[in-house]
Amino acid sequence: MKHGEGPARQSAAHILLVEDDPIMGESLRTRLEIEGYTASWAKTVEAARKALAGPAPDIVISDIRLPDGNGEQLLEWIHDQLDHPPPVLFMTAYGTIDQAVRLLKHGASDYLTKPLDIEQLLQGIRKALNARGWIAPESATRALGVSEAMRAVEDQLVKLAQFPETPVLLHGESGVGKEVAARYLHDLQAPDQPFEAINCAAIPESLIGSELFGHEKGAFTGADQRHAGLFERAAGGIAFLDEIGDMPLALQPTLLRLLQERQFLRLGGNQPVEARCRILFATHQNLRQQVLQGNFREDLYYRINVVQVEIPPLRERRSDIPWLAERFLHAFNSVHPESPRRLSAEALDLLGRHDWPGNVRELKNTIERACILARDTLITPAELALNDPPAPAPDTALAQHLKQDEREYIIAMLRAHGLRVQETAQALGISRKTLWQKMKRYGIDRDKL
Template sequence: MAPRLLVVDDERLIRWSLEQTLAKGGYEVSSASLGEAALAAVREDPPDLILLDLKLPDLDGLQVLRQVKELSPHVQVLIMTAYADVGTAVEAMKLGAYDYLPKPIDFENLAVTVRNALEASQLRQKVRLLSEKHLHPYHFERMVGTSRGIQEVIAVARKVARSEATTVLIQGESGTGKDLLAKAIHYEGARAEEPFMEIACTAMPETLLESELFGHERGAFTDAKTQKKGLFEVAQGGTVFLDEIGDMSAGLQAKLLRVLEERSFRRVGGTKDITVDVRVIAATNRDLRQAVESGAFRKDLYYRLQVVTITIPPLRDRREDIPLLARHFLGYFSREFKKRLPRLSPEAERLLVQYDWPGNVRELRNVIERSMILEDAGELLPAHLPPEIAPLSASPAIEAWKFQLPKTGVIMEEVEREFVRQALELTQGNQTRAARLLGLTRDELRYRVKKFGLGNRTEENGGGDFQP
């Protein structure tokens, strides 16, 4: 797409000569004779670069510059000024102008300065995107697992990443990592230096989702006080990730189909076609084929989306990956919480592997985070797991003390009596502490003391007698 330039000068001949010269250089050029007209153009559809005369009939050039930078900070501005106004031009550069061109314009110098300004803008954008990529390193290596299912997913995704334009449909239950896979495809691919924009199609009403995706013109609806670019425009050259696309309304499905077929769309309330070059990655936890058969999803859009379909298996179908994922999250949260990396006990590992994980990897991550908060002994035990995973898990104290049942069996009343006796002995007859050791209330302990004939001991440190 050719860079778009806006020439702002009240002299018709200068505007015409600049338009002709720049158009020959391969640029898309428009012009305005007034400051207000230039600002209106920026509000409607910001250009890549503005050539701005400091002397305009309606507004001061510096005033126009300030408003341009408020409306669209990334637009490059070149100031055109007479030699006598060089001081003002320098002031304009302090306000954000890239450079200034003295009048009369040297067209050879003009071509070089415009090219340099555009290259500087592109470089700044790339640095920003690379910085974001460094902060969010989404790569296939983050897809933890050695199971055949997940390795097949990664193999297909790597091939897709090398293709710039292929549309991808990612299927899988909630929590399987569809968003992580979409980001890995983007950041491992040829579009990695361009924007990655994502949106959940279930998160907002239809009209708001339409505005977020395609943008809107000023006055398109009651609250549309300014023109706004949508995700497809902002993601130019990059990727748009549509999460839970199966919940998209029929009207928006039609607009999305046009983007995929014609690579163009119109903002809400707009009449101008906007051409875009983006890769679309869609994800769903629904069976889209069934939705097509029921009429809830467009058949033509379905076939457009499923150029390549990747299905991420649920965690219960790749149980061999659960210990790897658990240790991965243990490492992550030990760094996050600045704690020593705990050992995963064999019994806790067994419980994690046998659990069905309806929330998949997201649920496992949350469970490990919870366990890391509770763990304080250097080992993750069943007692640190939530009850739905370890409903009968014992306390850490019981884990450390193993009771071996004799082959001849036991009389439970005798076992209970012995526990009460030992608790009283350990606490030197202190009723409150003994009850706490046994997980009983004071009254429950007093009942057992009387029942087992242990009431001839006197409670110390409180002077109370165990006899009722």
């Protein structure tokens, strides 16, 4: 007789993680909670069965090899015993093609090999939940940041995905994540279609025309065969032109004509080729100033600047710093599960005070360097190697007053949101983990509120 209750709809999807490795299990559970899900962790098949006997999770993520059985046995039990079996994603370091085919044939939703690509896992989770009609909580779908500024950017990109022929100009300092934003729009609009990117500043002027528009055989010396350019390769998807401000003046009229007529000629060709892709542009420059200086065509400027999306520097959205740092840290730990790293409170504080002139790129490199150089599991400020001024003395009257104000505000927001941590963190514009850390620091106990 089948048993187990159907999934209980909550403010966040609940995931049952079945993994016997303590390092991998803790790391994955932490990442899932950072992404806005709730997660329970079973280390054996028997523990997983007991967890599934109550309210069913929305999804199960299971290792194949377990101490008292294997994932295939658990999958069979789930489909035999539960009235509403949740989707099951498998992960293993010992996978074979035959095993993958067998699991998928018996109802598995996905099959991933270790070391895990965490973004692929998260995508698989979202896909499985969407197939069940689950609308993920807002924080669980955040791809660019948790700050109000980046939420606004995401919302803008969601709207733009509905207008696939409109050019978009992404503007922001170097390293803020313009290509990440471009790829996010691609995932929203055409995830199964090509994403072709080019950096206009990195290609010699003599080659960029061929790279963008392609060339016919014999178009120039060395052109031994036809070459499909960026716009042709991106058919059905997105062509991303980074550093458009460095586009050679001589080539700008050709790009303008493509934008106006939605077709182009390969170099050396006379047959028009249809441009069947969306074109995104990015720059750190002030293009209007470039126009005034004669370095950029005014008509092209107005053609690509139909919609401009501003990506703010990291120093103006500091609530994203711990969120990003944890993601970069988890990416490292997924590849190197034998030597997991975590940030000390002092290191996290230092990250929050640094101005990040190199923006997200600098933060990513800093975390990777610290993970490599750390002598122990815990990353300290010394291993971050950031030359920042010391933190202000914590015992000043002003500091104590500000801390008390922050504590009272967090308590008020928790009460306003029914003591639900995820919703409170979202309202505060910080990650769930950051809110937990602040609650611990200020001695806030939900059970006593």
